[in-house]
Amino acid sequence: MNALKKIAWKTLGLMGYAIQYGCIAHCTLEHIADYVLCYGPSMEPTIHTKDVVLTEHLSTKFYKITKGDVVIVRSPTNPREFICKRVIAMEGDHVCTNPSSYIKSYEFVPRGHVWIEGDNSLNSTDSRTYGPVPYALIRGRVFFKAWPFESAGFIKPPPEDIKKRVR
Known part of the structure; x- marks a missing residue:
């Protein structure tokens, strides 16, 4: 016993x-931190399908997300999904929604929202489709690509043409 x-x-x-x-x-x-397996072509060439990225959650909790950050966001169209996009504009900014057009149109980003887009603009469903996204839907900031090993490293800054679209 x-x-x-x-x-x-x-x-x-x-x-x-x-x-x-x-x-x-x-x-x-x-x-604090997390890892995410990404799917879809919307963030190519920065992040490809089946890339594993590391995210941190402290930036979102302390409102330290800035223009150019790659973030994981709860999808505004399907709350069961998370999407990976780049922050193009913050609250109060005006973002050009059709940069290749002769006549430019700008969208205002309201308070408490961000404008997100994929780096692969020809193959991305993003704020151009569903408008500004509430900041509360941001899950974390991507800071490192961990897999595949040959392309591992810190996330690249945004393309220069993105900066020209915000005023």
Whole structure:
């Protein structure tokens, strides 16, 4: 009977450690940093399908997202999906929605919103389709591409033509 008690206490002790480590892992992935497997061509050539990127959540919590950051956002059209896009404009900015046209039209980004677009503008569903996105939908800021190893590194800055579209 004494041996059974020892086994029970050891099992409970191990379960306690497993629960503690699980809580630490959950809090880390939810509030500090995370990894994401990306799909779709909208961020090419910066991020390709099946690339694994590392994201951090502190920038969103402390409102430190800036123009040019690549972010993971809860999709405005399907809340079960997350999308990866680049922040083009912040609240209060006017962004050109048709840069290749002779007559330019500008969209105003209201308070508490951002304008996001994919780097591959010909193959991206983004703010040009559904308008400004609430800041609260931003999940995290992508800071590092981890996979594949041969293209691992920090995320590149935005193309120069993006900066010209915001006033």
